Amino acid sequence: MIRKSTIMLLIILSILSFSSCCDPLENKDTEKQEKYLLMATLYNYYAAEYQALAHQAFNIGKERLAQIRSERPEEENLAVVVDIDETILNNAPYEAKTILDGKSYESESWYEWCNMAVAEPVPGAIEFLQFADSLGFHVFYITNRKEKFVGEGTRQNVRNLGFPQTTDDHFLLRTDERNKEKRRQSVSENYEIVLLAGDNMGDFYEDTDVFTEREATMKSNMDNFGKKFIVLPNAIYGDWLTAIGIPGESQTIDSLLQIMAKPYHHKLK
Numbered sequence: 001m002i003r004k005s006t007i008m009l010l011i012i013l014s015i016l017s018f019s020s021c022c023d024p025l026e027n028k029d030t031e032k033q034e035k036y037l038l039m040a041t042l043y044n045y046y047a048a049e050y051q052a053l054a055h056q057a058f059n060i061g062k063e064r065l066a067q068i069r070s071e072r073p074e075e076e077n078l079a080v081v082v083d084i085d086e087t088i089l090n091n092a093p094y095e096a097k098t099i100l101d102g103k104s105y106e107s108e109s110w111y112e113w114c115n116m117a118v119a120e121p122v123p124g125a126i127e128f129l130q131f132a133d134s135l136g137f138h139v140f141y142i143t144n145r146k147e148k149f150v151g152e153g154t155r156q157n158v159r160n161l162g163f164p165q166t167t168d169d170h171f172l173l174r175t176d177e178r179n180k181e182k183r184r185q186s187v188s189e190n191y192e193i194v195l196l197a198g199d200n201m202g203d204f205y206e207d208t209d210v211f212t213e214r215e216a217t218m219k220s221n222m223d224n225f226g227k228k229f230i231v232l233p234n235a236i237y238g239d240w241l242t243a244i245g246i247p248g249e250s251q252t253i254d255s256l257l258q259i260m261a262k263p264y265h266h267k268l269k
C-alpha cells in the first residue's frame with residue numbers, strides 16, 4: 001500500500017515537472033537582467049524575513065521618535081522625512097510583471113503602474129508614520145518619482161492607504177535633479193529633520209555611486225543608523241548596483257558572475 005506521504009510526494013513532483021516545463025521564463029532571453037532579479041524580488045517582497053526587517057526598522061524608528069519627543073516635548077518644528085518606493089510603498093506587482101513579461105524597467109510602464117495608485121504599504125510603514133503624527137512630528141515624503149508624470153497618482157496612492165499628513169505641501173517629488181539634498185534643505189528651512197527613512201543611501205545624505213566613496217560615507221555615518229537613519233532592505237535596485245558596476249540596464253549573466261567573483265577570486269582555490 002502506497003503511503004499518503006508517497007502520494008503527496010508524487011503529486012508535488014508532478015506539479016514541479018509541470019511548472020518547470022511551463023516556466024514562463026524558460027524561453028526568454030537568459031542574458032536579460034530579469035532572471036537574476038528573480039531571487040532579489042522574491043526575497044524583497046515575499047520572504048517573512050524581509051517583512052520582519054521592515055518591522056524591525058520601523059519599530060526602531062518608533063522607539064527613536066518616542067525618545068526624541070520625551071527629550072524635546074515642547075518643540076513644534078521637528079520633522080520626519082521618508083522616501084516612498086521600497087520605504088513606504090511596495091512595488092512588488094510591477095517588479096513581478098516586468099520579470100514575467102521578460103522586460104526591463106521602462107519609464108512608460110513604471111508611470112503606468114504609479115498612476116494606478118494601487119501599491120500596497122511596506123509592512124509597518126503606516127503605523128510608523130501615524131505614530132510620528134500622533135507625537136506631533138511633521139512628515140515629509142521625498143521621492144524621486146517624477147512630479148510631471150506621476151505626481152497625482154503618487155499622492156493618491158499614499159492618501160488612499162491612510163498615511164498621515166498627505167496634503168500637497170508634504171510631498172517633494174523630483175522636478176529636476178535626482179539628488180535629494182536640495183529638497184531636504186528646503187524642508188530644513190522651516191523644520192529640524194530628526195529622522196529619515198529610506199532604502200538608498202541617497203535618502204539620508206548626499207551620496208555618490210563610486211563604490212569606495214559610498215562605503216567610506218556609510219562608515220562615517222555608522223552611528224546614525226538606527227538612530228537618525230532608518231534603513232529598509234532593497235536587494236532589487238538602488239545605487240548599490242551602479243556602485244558595483246551594474247548601471248541598471250540589461251547585463252549578461254557572465255558579466256554579473258565576473259563582478260560577483262571579483263572580491264573573492266584570490267581567496268578561492
Ligand SMILES: [Mg+2]
Binds near residue numbers: 083084085199
Ligand atoms: Mg526608495
